[in-house]
Amino acid sequence: MIRETNRHFSFDWITIIIFMLLVGFGWLNIVSASHVGDTVDYLDFSQPYGKQLIFIVLTVALIVLILAIEAKFYERFSSVIYIIALLSLAGLFIFGKNVNGATSWYGIGGMTIQPSEFAKMATALAVAKYISDLQTDIRTIKDQINVFIIIAIPALLVLLQNDAGSTIVYGSFFFVLYREGLSRIYLIIGLSGIVLSVLSLKFGPIITSVIAGVFIIAQHVLSKKKPIILQPILIALVAVAISFGVKFFYENILQPHQKDRISLWLRLENDPAKLAQMRRDILYNLYESEKAISSGGFKGRGFLEGTRTTGKFVPEQHTDYIFSTVGEEWGFLGSSLVVILFVLLMLRVLFLAEQQKSQFSRVYGYSVASIMFFHFMINIGMVMGLIPTIGIPLPFFSYGGSGLWGFTILLFIFVKLDSNKINEW
Template sequence: MRQERNNIFAGIDWLLVILFVILVGFGWLNIYSASKSSEDVELLSFTTKYGKQLIFICLTIPLIIIILFFNAKFYEKFSSILYIVSLLSLVGLFLFGKTINGATSWYNFGVLGLQPSEFVKAFTALAVAKLISDRQYNFKLVKNQIKAFVVIFTPALLITLQPDVGSALIYLAFFFVLHREGLTLNYIILGALAIVLFISTILFGSVWVLSILFLLITIFTIYAAYRGGKRFLRFNWYKVLGVYLIVGLFILGTGFAYNNVFKQHHRDRFEILLGLKKDNQGIGYNSHQSELTISSGGFGGKGFLKGDLTQGDFVPEQHTDYIFSVIGEEWGFLGSSFVIILFMLMMYRVIYLAETHTNKFGRIYGYSLASILFFHVIVNIGMVIGLLPTVGIPLPFFSYGGSALWGFTILLFIFIRLDAHKNYDW
């Protein structure tokens, strides 16, 4: 048993490894297609996007070996330290970071740039798993719920201040994990209601939404008086008024923030998405071209390197957040479905393996991995096909960038290591 434990490849789930290899390999083919020009001849070259990405892919091999070298106990024991170090890496950006496209999200090391927010997700997942897996942790206690929220939203706040709202939104995925571990569904319902109120306020304005809300409460009051009789007089109306006050402040705050805090390009994206504005040549150009590129692929696609819109660079920065449009044009509906199925298989496999863990730490981390992957895939693809606003979230294992690739590799292979040791006494 000890000999198997010392073998870093013993017990690992090869299905997850195979899915990882297929996704990364197929992702590189699409980056190659999106960034290749007739003058490019070298594969391993920092002068081309696909050359850089191939080097990043090669560097995942020693990274994976290092991750598998440590046993599962290491990740549980040092999860808090890793989390604190990751927070310090975010704080350091405000002193030593490089500003790109208005966000101070990168450390510059000559030819190499690193985005720490891509790595913090894995260490936050470890910290959440460590906190909740404690035997004395009880989710029914409000103070424990607050502890979990602090662990999750501290990095989200630091990332928001960069500002990089898209990367910060990913931390909402942890609510799925918390719900699995006993957090009441009310939080998710409140979150959904907040989104509905936010969109309603943008569409109709604060005054109309507040008026409709007041009308609904009035109707409820009349109905309660009619059905309640004398009990109506004993009803806790201060609670209803308190809820109305809180919701009213939220609506007014949303209206104020939208008009005075949000930048114009953020407002434009929401208004284009909600149909309040049409701007296919300005702020909505990327999304519009992405939709045209995907729809042009049809059922079977145009073929590898034969996508005229892709080869013509009609979608700006197509090799990054809009990489799914390459898949849609050159591989069609079949190829797009294949990619989505691969992600679904990976997430299903992670959840299945997580449920087999007798160690709570491994299970919680597995659900964190699956939730983060799910959030990334849904938001990125929804953004590319025009169902969600552009928020700058990469497609896992596909979008160009060493930080994103290595961040997801760390996130996945830590779970693979935890799963390989699930039958051992940590």
Template structure:
């Protein structure tokens, strides 16, 4: 890498990345260090020691990512995607099963989860497809091909089974919308989710009555305004509502597994039996309950570094991974939690800004994909930890313990940093030539 290229790197993004990684490691250290003499940050038998190794290797990966020609990522996007999808399929033959999920390759010294890296492969493949001059996402056949790129890894990940990781791939839908996907896809998706949730809370009959009332009032309002209106769309929406709401209870009781039902019951407060509620909180809801308690106990300024009683007492299971934000809340309080949230928001806004200024359509689409994936992880993980969303088991980017997660997010981000720096160089060269 020459000095000219180094100057073109968006160093604000790099600083935000390393800030989040450092704060994440500090909290992994706090959540996993044991009291006693001779404690060393270089004890590589501990979670914080291993994470330090992962961080060091990430710096090596960053150098390699930035050293590769930017054109490589677009030229070989399809091959990278197929290799990573093949890796997802390979876990069923060569993989390792942990906690009922066949989702890892055992390398002896660590385990690698290909689902994390598949997000980068999918982002590259989707960006390459949508940036093709022959692709017009406004037409159905091109939409189906785009959906196929997203759905293929989802199928393999669901078979592991890992629904949390599979759900993250839905973050690519807004990216397709940004590139011209008809808005009714988003509206239909939001509508189905709304119907599902409201039916569980209020029941099918009341939801159908509410929808019928709303559609009737809207129809009469348009007719009163003497606007052209057809009754057919309203009847179609009502029929869809009746079909969906009628199938919700069957789907919930017969297709969802018991632990999924328990998590949704706890989230939506559907269970009113005190005995069953206590049982759910002691099992499925235990992590969330303890996480909420840890965060609320931190107050405004927190208990202080290494002073979190619930963190030190090991009350929150898997606190160094999916529930790492609870350590922030307890030891650093509202101030620390807000700082972390703001850092993530600044990074996401920076990525959106960089994506929008790209001269290359491929780079722009990939940039939006990076922002969408990081936002999805960030919003769901923190929402889960503070009890706003049900537990789905996805890590907090750059924060949660694990080599696969850290390396995959690093790869995802710095490929875009490379693309962004390269397009600036190309634009400068173009300007000088003219």
């Protein structure tokens, strides 16, 4: 053990400083997006920015608690934390509060708590614990199925609460499993499934099945190492099943607003009148967001000077569309700075993860980086119109105590695990 006097300096301060910059800059943009009137009372706790300031102060206490707990606690009790997270998700079906069509919150007094924001951390701990207990790569089918189940249970519970955005984030664990020995065939299967799904919705399952069949036959003919004839037949049958299954899921399972968003993204609607109505109802947020970002130019309009932000043209701007405030008031320079800070944070976590002595810490570190990457990529892509509208917050930026605390716990557990690597020789 190193001397106790150096204990407080063993934390990775680069990670902590980037975190502080993101939280601080995020709060300034929440002020811009939610203030009312010409002057701003920064201590007005009735406004979202005032409430977020309380959340930030409580976050400091939360960080102190996380770093004060012995690092081994998180590994030893990871299964307990995971089970508690599952129970909190299941409890929503009985005690949950419905907000915007999703039953994802507990109402406690005058505030709400979203357990799905903490379930990602719990799942990361459970995945890290399971893989580290194997003491080897996850190459056997049994181990792969078990770890998939660990990830799928909370994802399914969140999906049943009509929170598709948070469900998609669980796909980030693929990167973690790939790092720990998952065969690249799963990557090929996943990408193929996405392509088949898009083609099936765009051109129909029959045409998609024909295209897939031609591709599979061509690949079989051109392959130097000929597989047995049964293999391409099975692959073709799976492709057909996916093509028709996706179409059925789209038409019979998805909610109308979910179908409309996908329809707009893939340009599936042919009726001009209905298309115009869908654009007014669904793309209003996106159009206003794009206008706000483009109006910022290179340097931005300045803090509290964004006309579209102060005019409240962009709905939900202090939550899911917070990046549009960055674009308008801080311009290309400010937006680039935010992107750089997020990239630096994720790269720093990945770098530290590779330095870990224990597999548990490494797997958990990769989980942290992957979850943040999915949130970052989807939120900014949504705000800029690159992907369909999905309700998912930008880490450390979007308004909300659950999101801020969930990501803080996720990140600082890894900071603690990394410090333990330094303290134990």
